[in-house]
Amino acid sequence: MKIAAQDAVKSRKARRPEAVILFTVSNQLFAIAADSVQEIRSTDSLGAALEVEQQEIPKVRHTIERAHRTYYVVNACTHFGLRVVRPTLVLMLRQIRTAVLVDKIERMAEIAGIHALPRAFGGAERQWYRGLAYLEDQVIPVINPAGFLTTAEFERLDGAMAAASCNDLAAQI
Amino acid sequence: MSTANIPAAKSYVLLQIGDRRFAMPASEVSELAPPVRLHQFPHNSRLVSGIIVRRGRLVPVYDVCPMLTGKNSPSHQFYLVARRKFASTTEPAAIPVNGDCELVTADIVEVTSPQHVSGILMVGDASIEVLDLNALVTSGSAENELDRAGSLA
Numbered sequence: 646m647k648i649a650a651q652d653a654v655k656s657r658k659a660r661r662p663e664a665v666i667l668f669t670v671s672n673q674l675f676a677i678a679a680d681s682v683q684e685i686r687s688t689d690s691l692g693a694a695l696e697v698e699q700q701e702i703p704k705v706r707h708t709i710e711r712a713h714r715t716y717y718v719v720n721a722c723t724h725f726g727l728r729v730v731r732p733t734l735v736l737m738l739r740q741i742r743t744a745v746l747v748d749k750i751e752r753m754a755e756i757a758g759i760h761a762l763p764r765a766f767g768g769a770e771r772q773w774y775r776g777l778a779y780l781e782d783q784v785i786p787v788i789n790p791a792g793f794l795t796t797a798e799f800e801r802l803d804g805a806m807a808a809a810s811c812n813d814l815a816a817q818i
Numbered sequence: 819m820s821t822a823n824i825p826a827a828k829s830y831v832l833l834q835i836g837d838r839r840f841a842m843p844a845s846e847v848s849e850l851a852p853p854v855r856l857h858q859f860p861h862n863s864r865l866v867s868g869i870i871v872r873r874g875r876l877v878p879v880y881d882v883c884p885m886l887t888g889k890n891s892p893s894h895q896f897y898l899v900a901r902r903k904f905a906s907t908t909e910p911a912a913i914p915v916n917g918d919c920e921l922v923t924a925d926i927v928e929v930t931s932p933q934h935v936s937g938i939l940m941v942g943d944a945s946i947e948v949l950d951l952n953a954l955v956t957s958g959s960a961e962n963e964l965d966r967a968g969s970l971a
Contacts, residue, residue, distance in 0.1 A: 673859060725860035763869070764904050765878035765911060765955075768862035777869070777876055784857035784869050784876060 661758070665778070665787065667751040668736070671727035676778050677736070677788040679753060684711075684737040688746065691735060694718060699805035702798055708806070709744055711737060716744040717802050719793045725773070743793045756780055759787050830939055830948060832920040833898055835913070836887035841922075841939050841948045842900060848910060850919050851897040865955055870897055870912055877910045880955045892916060903952050911951060933957055 665676040666685075694707040697717070704723035709716045716737060722729040724745075732746035759776035772792040778785045794802070829844035851872055856879060858868040867881040877899055883891040895914040902911035926937035926948055934954035935947045 675859075726862070727860060760876050763876060763878045764907075764909050765866050765880070765902070766861055766863045770861035770863065773860075779871065779874075779876065782855070784859070784871065786859045 662755050663759070664753060664755055666736075667754055667785065668734075669748045669751060670721040670725060670732075671730050671748065673725070673727060674751065674783065674785050675721075675788055676754070676756065676780075676785045677790065678775075681739050681741075681790045682736050683739040685750065686735050686737065688732055688735055691718075697802065697805060698809050699802065701801055701805075702794075705794070705798075705802060709735075709737075714742060715806065716742050717794060717799075718744045718746060720746045721793075722746075724793060738790050738793075741790050741793075742799070743790070745793060754780060756787075828926065829921060829923050830926075831898070832922055832941065832946065834916040834919075836883045836889050836891070836916070838887050839944065839946050840886070841941075841946045842898070842951065843948065844921060846900045846951065848899040848901065850915070851899055851912065853894050853896055867891075867914075872899060872910070872912075875910060877912045879912045879914065882913050882954055885954075885957075900951050902955065911955070913951070 664679040666679050666682060667674060667676050669675070691707070691709060694709050697705055697708055699705075704720050705717045706720065707718040709718060718735065720729070720732065721727075722732070730748060732748060734747050734749060736745045736747060738744065756778040759778055761776050762771060762774055770786075772795070773789060774786045774792070775789045776787050778787050830841040831844050831847045832839055832841050834840075849872070851870065854870050854872070856868040856870060865880045865882065865885070867879050869876050870879055871877070877897075879897060881891055883889065891914050895916060896919075897912040898915045898919060899910055899912045901908045922939070922941055924939045924941055926939055928937045929935055934950055934957050936950040936953075937948040939946045939948055
């Protein structure tokens with residue numbers, strides 16, 4: 646009885662309406678939960694972005710400092726394997742030290758629920774997406790904000806940043 | 819092709835993929851869907867070309883035409899919706915087919931290779947391969963390669 650009751654709660658939770666931001670990357674439409682985005686900025690305002698000296702993770706070339714935190718800037722075209730176009734906006738994510746370069750924001754929308762990604766999809770997309778939304782006759786992948794960079798990638802980037810600061814310090818001395 | 823003669827009369831759906839005819843057990847087929855919109859998004863799952871929406875459900879489409887016929891899939895196509903088995907569950911799966919399908923009752927001669935063919939149907943003068951959907955969409959995949967490597971070791 647207890648298990649069934651828990652399942653019913655889970656099911657209701659999965660169907661809760663959710664506000665999302667619809668955005669495009671290389672003409673491909675994506676959705677991301679509105680409450681997982683802290684700020685949306687133009688790439689023109691990123692003049693202070695620092696270049697990251699590492700080759701291992703090509704989707705990350707820059708960092709941004711915001712509120713004493715370093716955000717790694719992920720190029721969404723490279724992340725999703727799409728044709729690389731010049732991004733115009735950057736989504737600063739909430740609670741994750743990631744900022745994402747995108748083409749444009751289409752609009753806000755409310756989705757009735759998220760469909761689980763079919764098991765046919767067994768690749769990296771299982772980390773990229775929370776699931777799929779069906780909105781106005783369109784199937785739209787719903788982004789998993791934590792899927793842009795893995796823990797191992799964060800560690801490698803942090804390592805590269807620490808090494809770069811040591812080199813800078815040594816050069817100053 | 820190795821065979822084991824175990825005839826059994828059952829119903830099969832005859833389908834056309836590219837310029838070849840195949841069959842699938844009718845018990846595994848849910849419906850023949852019209853040429854509805856194929857929704858695509860970035861992923862890196864082999865053979866999966868996108869998603870179609872049928873009766874409010876999202877159905878992954880496996881583009882098996884190049885694998886079975888060596889040619890690209892035609893652009894206007896119907897979708898045969900069947901069920902793919904996973905370890906603990908099943909899931910609808912669609913494969914693009916050309917035009918109408920036909921239901922026949924025939925004897926099958928079971929075969930053991932190639933892996934994605936479960937048997938041969940004799941329909942008129944033609945011998946038609948019966949597809950094993952699960953084996954077809956997983957053949958050559960990473961998990962199969964690992965299984966094969968393990969069995970060879």
